[in-house]
Amino acid sequence: MLAGLAYGVRDWRILSIICAAPGLPSLLAWRFTPESSRYLLLKGRVTETEEILREIAATNKKEYPEEPLSNPNADGKVQKLGDFRDLFRTKKMLHRTLVSWYAWFVNGMVYYGVSFSTPTLGGNMYLNFFLSSIIEIPANYVGIGP
Numbered sequence: 001m002l003a004g005l006a007y008g009v010r011d012w013r014i015l016s017i018i019c020a021a022p023g024l025p026s027l028l029a030w031r032f033t034p035e036s037s038r039y040l041l042l043k044g045r046v047t048e049t050e051e052i053l054r055e056i057a058a059t060n061k062k063e064y065p066e067e068p069l070s071n072p073n074a075d076g077k078v079q080k081l082g083d084f085r086d087l088f089r090t091k092k093m094l095h096r097t098l099v100s101w102y103a104w105f106v107n108g109m110v111y112y113g114v115s116f117s118t119p120t121l122g123g124n125m126y127l128n129f130f131l132s133s134i135i136e137i138p139a140n141y142v143g144i145g146p
């Protein structure tokens with residue numbers, strides 16, 4: 001779709017605005033999205049969690065069960081939420097973190113290198129971009145697997 005838009009709209013500034021415009025409703029809807037019920041339960045906010053779950057049941061035209069939600073922190077143990085430093089605490093976790101970051105970095109560089117080099121293949125650059133984009137559909141399916 002981007003190749004077709006770029007073929008029709010040659011000014012890159014206008015093309016950027018057109019491509020970014022569909023994201024605006026999601027930014028506006030973010031304000032009205034409820035907090036995760038699991039997060040609220042971990043924070044001990046059981047009544048808010050029940051309200052959200054009742055709304056979900058009403059939206060789905062289902063009956064909300066009358067049994068009360070159990071507070072996971074009722075036994076006095078507060079579940080510790082992880083933070084960024086947990087990625088480096090143990091040697092094994094540090095190794096996994098660095099390998100994962102390196103793999104994502106290399107994967108991203110190869111992907112962008114292939115994407116940015118398609119117009120230089122010769123021929124119509126819009127067609128080249130379209131063909132390289134369309135081949136990603138089966139490639140993603142094969143890469144992710146069924």
